[in-house]
Amino acid sequence: MLRIEGLRKSYNGMEVLKGVHLELREGETKVLMGPSGAGKSTLLKCVNLLVRPDEGRIFIDGEEVTSPKVDVVRVRQKVGFVFQEFNLFNHLTVLRNVTIGLTKVKGMSKEEALRRAREVLEAVRIGEELWGRYPAQLSGGQKQRVAIARALAMDPVLMLYDEPTSALDPQLSKEVLEVMKELSRKGVTSLVVTHELDFAMEVANSLAVMSCGLIVEEGPPSEVIRNPRSSEARRLFCRV
Amino acid sequence: MQLLDYIPFLVEGVPWTLALVFSGLTMGFSLGLPLSLIEAFGSRGAKLVVDAYVWFLRGTPLLVLLSLLYWGIFPSLGIKVSPFIASIVALGLRSSAYQSQIFRSALLSIESGQLLAARAMGMRDSQVVMHVLVPQALRIALPSWSNEYAIMLKDSSICFTLGVMEILTRAKYISTATGSALFPFLIAGLLYLALTRAGVEAIELLHRKVRIPGTLGGE
Numbered sequence: 001m002l003r004i005e006g007l008r009k010s011y012n013g014m015e016v017l018k019g020v021h022l023e024l025r026e027g028e029t030k031v032l033m034g035p036s037g038a039g040k041s042t043l044l045k046c047v048n049l050l051v052r053p054d055e056g057r058i059f060i061d062g063e064e065v066t067s068p069k070v071d072v073v074r075v076r077q078k079v080g081f082v083f084q085e086f087n088l089f090n091h092l093t094v095l096r097n098v099t100i101g102l103t104k105v106k107g108m109s110k111e112e113a114l115r116r117a118r119e120v121l122e123a124v125r126i127g128e129e130l131w132g133r134y135p136a137q138l139s140g141g142q143k144q145r146v147a148i149a150r151a152l153a154m155d156p157v158l159m160l161y162d163e164p165t166s167a168l169d170p171q172l173s174k175e176v177l178e179v180m181k182e183l184s185r186k187g188v189t190s191l192v193v194t195h196e197l198d199f200a201m202e203v204a205n206s207l208a209v210m211s212c213g214l215i216v217e218e219g220p221p222s223e224v225i226r227n228p229r230s231s232e233a234r235r236l237f238c239r240v
Numbered sequence: 241m242q243l244l245d246y247i248p249f250l251v252e253g254v255p256w257t258l259a260l261v262f263s264g265l266t267m268g269f270s271l272g273l274p275l276s277l278i279e280a281f282g283s284r285g286a287k288l289v290v291d292a293y294v295w296f297l298r299g300t301p302l303l304v305l306l307s308l309l310y311w312g313i314f315p316s317l318g319i320k321v322s323p324f325i326a327s328i329v330a331l332g333l334r335s336s337a338y339q340s341q342i343f344r345s346a347l348l349s350i351e352s353g354q355l356l357a358a359r360a361m362g363m364r365d366s367q368v369v370m371h372v373l374v375p376q377a378l379r380i381a382l383p384s385w386s387n388e389y390a391i392m393l394k395d396s397s398i399c400f401t402l403g404v405m406e407i408l409t410r411a412k413y414i415s416t417a418t419g420s421a422l423f424p425f426l427i428a429g430l431l432y433l434a435l436t437r438a439g440v441e442a443i444e445l446l447h448r449k450v451r452i453p454g455t456l457g458g459e
Contacts, residue, residue: 048360050356050359050360073362073363073364074362076359076360076361076362077361077362079360080361081357081360081361083353083356083357083360085351085353086353087351087353087354087356087357088354088357089354089357089358089372089376090350090351090354090376090452091375091376091379091452100371101361101362101363104363104367104371105361105362105363105367133453133454134452134453134454135454136452136453136454137453137454147357150357150361151360151361154361154362
């Protein structure tokens with residue numbers, strides 16, 4: 001489903017990704033952990049082509065998306081992205097936030113888009129009474145679930161989550177994590193940057209630890225968390 | 241003729257003034273919005289060109305610009321325009337410089353995360369502008385834009401120098417014909433006050449209708 005080979009990225013001469021290799025099979029959930037500045041967010045942005053890597057190759061569904069010939073916009077439609085800060089469109093209601101991509105990007109009719117929005121909003125447990133509200137009228141947890149619905153509505157082959165619960169208090173985080181767990185159990189292929197150990201233990205098929213632009217350890221979550229082999233992972237899980 | 245008999249003649253200047261204002265604002269908007277997008281998201285070179293345009297138009301008195309266009313630029317290009325059209329062009333160009341700054345601030349106040357999210361879902365840049373940036377920028381800019389209306393309305397009186405039959409030109413005619421300055425200019429002032437108030441109120445009403453619920457100033 002997703003294969004990353006030797007990915008490198010620098011900003012102003014500073015190397016953020018130093019040759020990352022990563023693989024994710026269809027239906028799997030992989031959690032990516034690591035200290036701040038490890039390059040986790042940059043890696044996700046490279047997968048979605050929001051950031052162009054300097055070197056290396058990314059394959060999604062067998063297609064090399066880093067090839068210069070590839071239509072970036074088409075690739076982005078295949079990859080859902082959920083941000084830490086929700087990034088909902090403030091001027092649109094919950095329903096319009098979900099349907100705008102469907103009508104404007106995918107070219108669906110209004111009726112089709114509404115039907116799809118209904119499905120995904122129900123899947124993330126956003127009740128009909130909230131559909132007419134604007135983002136500023138929602139709680140953080142509700143905003144993040146709408147953001148997940150917006151990404152999910154596009155029917156992506158892969159979901160990327162960039163610390164989706166970091167801006168939320170524990171109660172609201174729980175709401176969002178429940179939805180993410182449910183999606184993972186349903187087989188939505190996901191790459192998740194998070195510090196939530198419970199999430200990793202419960203639903204992730206594998207856990208990768210990133211440090212200084214490299215993946216330093218990878219394996220089943222329980223094994224990596226309980227018996228970390230690398231010094232970076234030991235430091236990380238002692239602190240967590 | 242009594243002074244009061246001149247009131248209809250003076251009031252007939254209102255449509256002229258409003259035509260100058262709305263045409264000037266429309267031209268200013270049509271040029272100012274694209275300019276603001278260049279200022280906010282354009283390349284360095286394009287920004288420099290827009291900066292120079294804005295710097296020139298904001299730094300030049302309207303009367304100078306009007307005279308330059310009507311007596312200088314249009315004749316030298318062999319273009320014959322009426323004083324009314326020349327006035328609209330001058331007001332519109334000047335307003336485009338100010339409106340570009342109003343919209344630029346509004347555009348830059350939109351969280352960059354929304355742009356990122358729009359791109360992440362596969363929107364092309366033109367779609368991001370049309371569906372995410374502009375609808376929000378217009379709402380945010382509306383209160384500042386009402387100032388632009390008020391300023392434009394008052395500045396339109398400068399067009400009397402070209403003889404456009406707006407309110408001030410008519411007040412000046414009445415003053416010359418009757419030898420009285422107090423009455424015509426007082427009525428002209430009251431007309432400007434009424435038009436300013438009505439326009440600002442209308443824009444405020446529009447703002448209340450379109451503002452984003454839950455955000456500052458929204459419900």
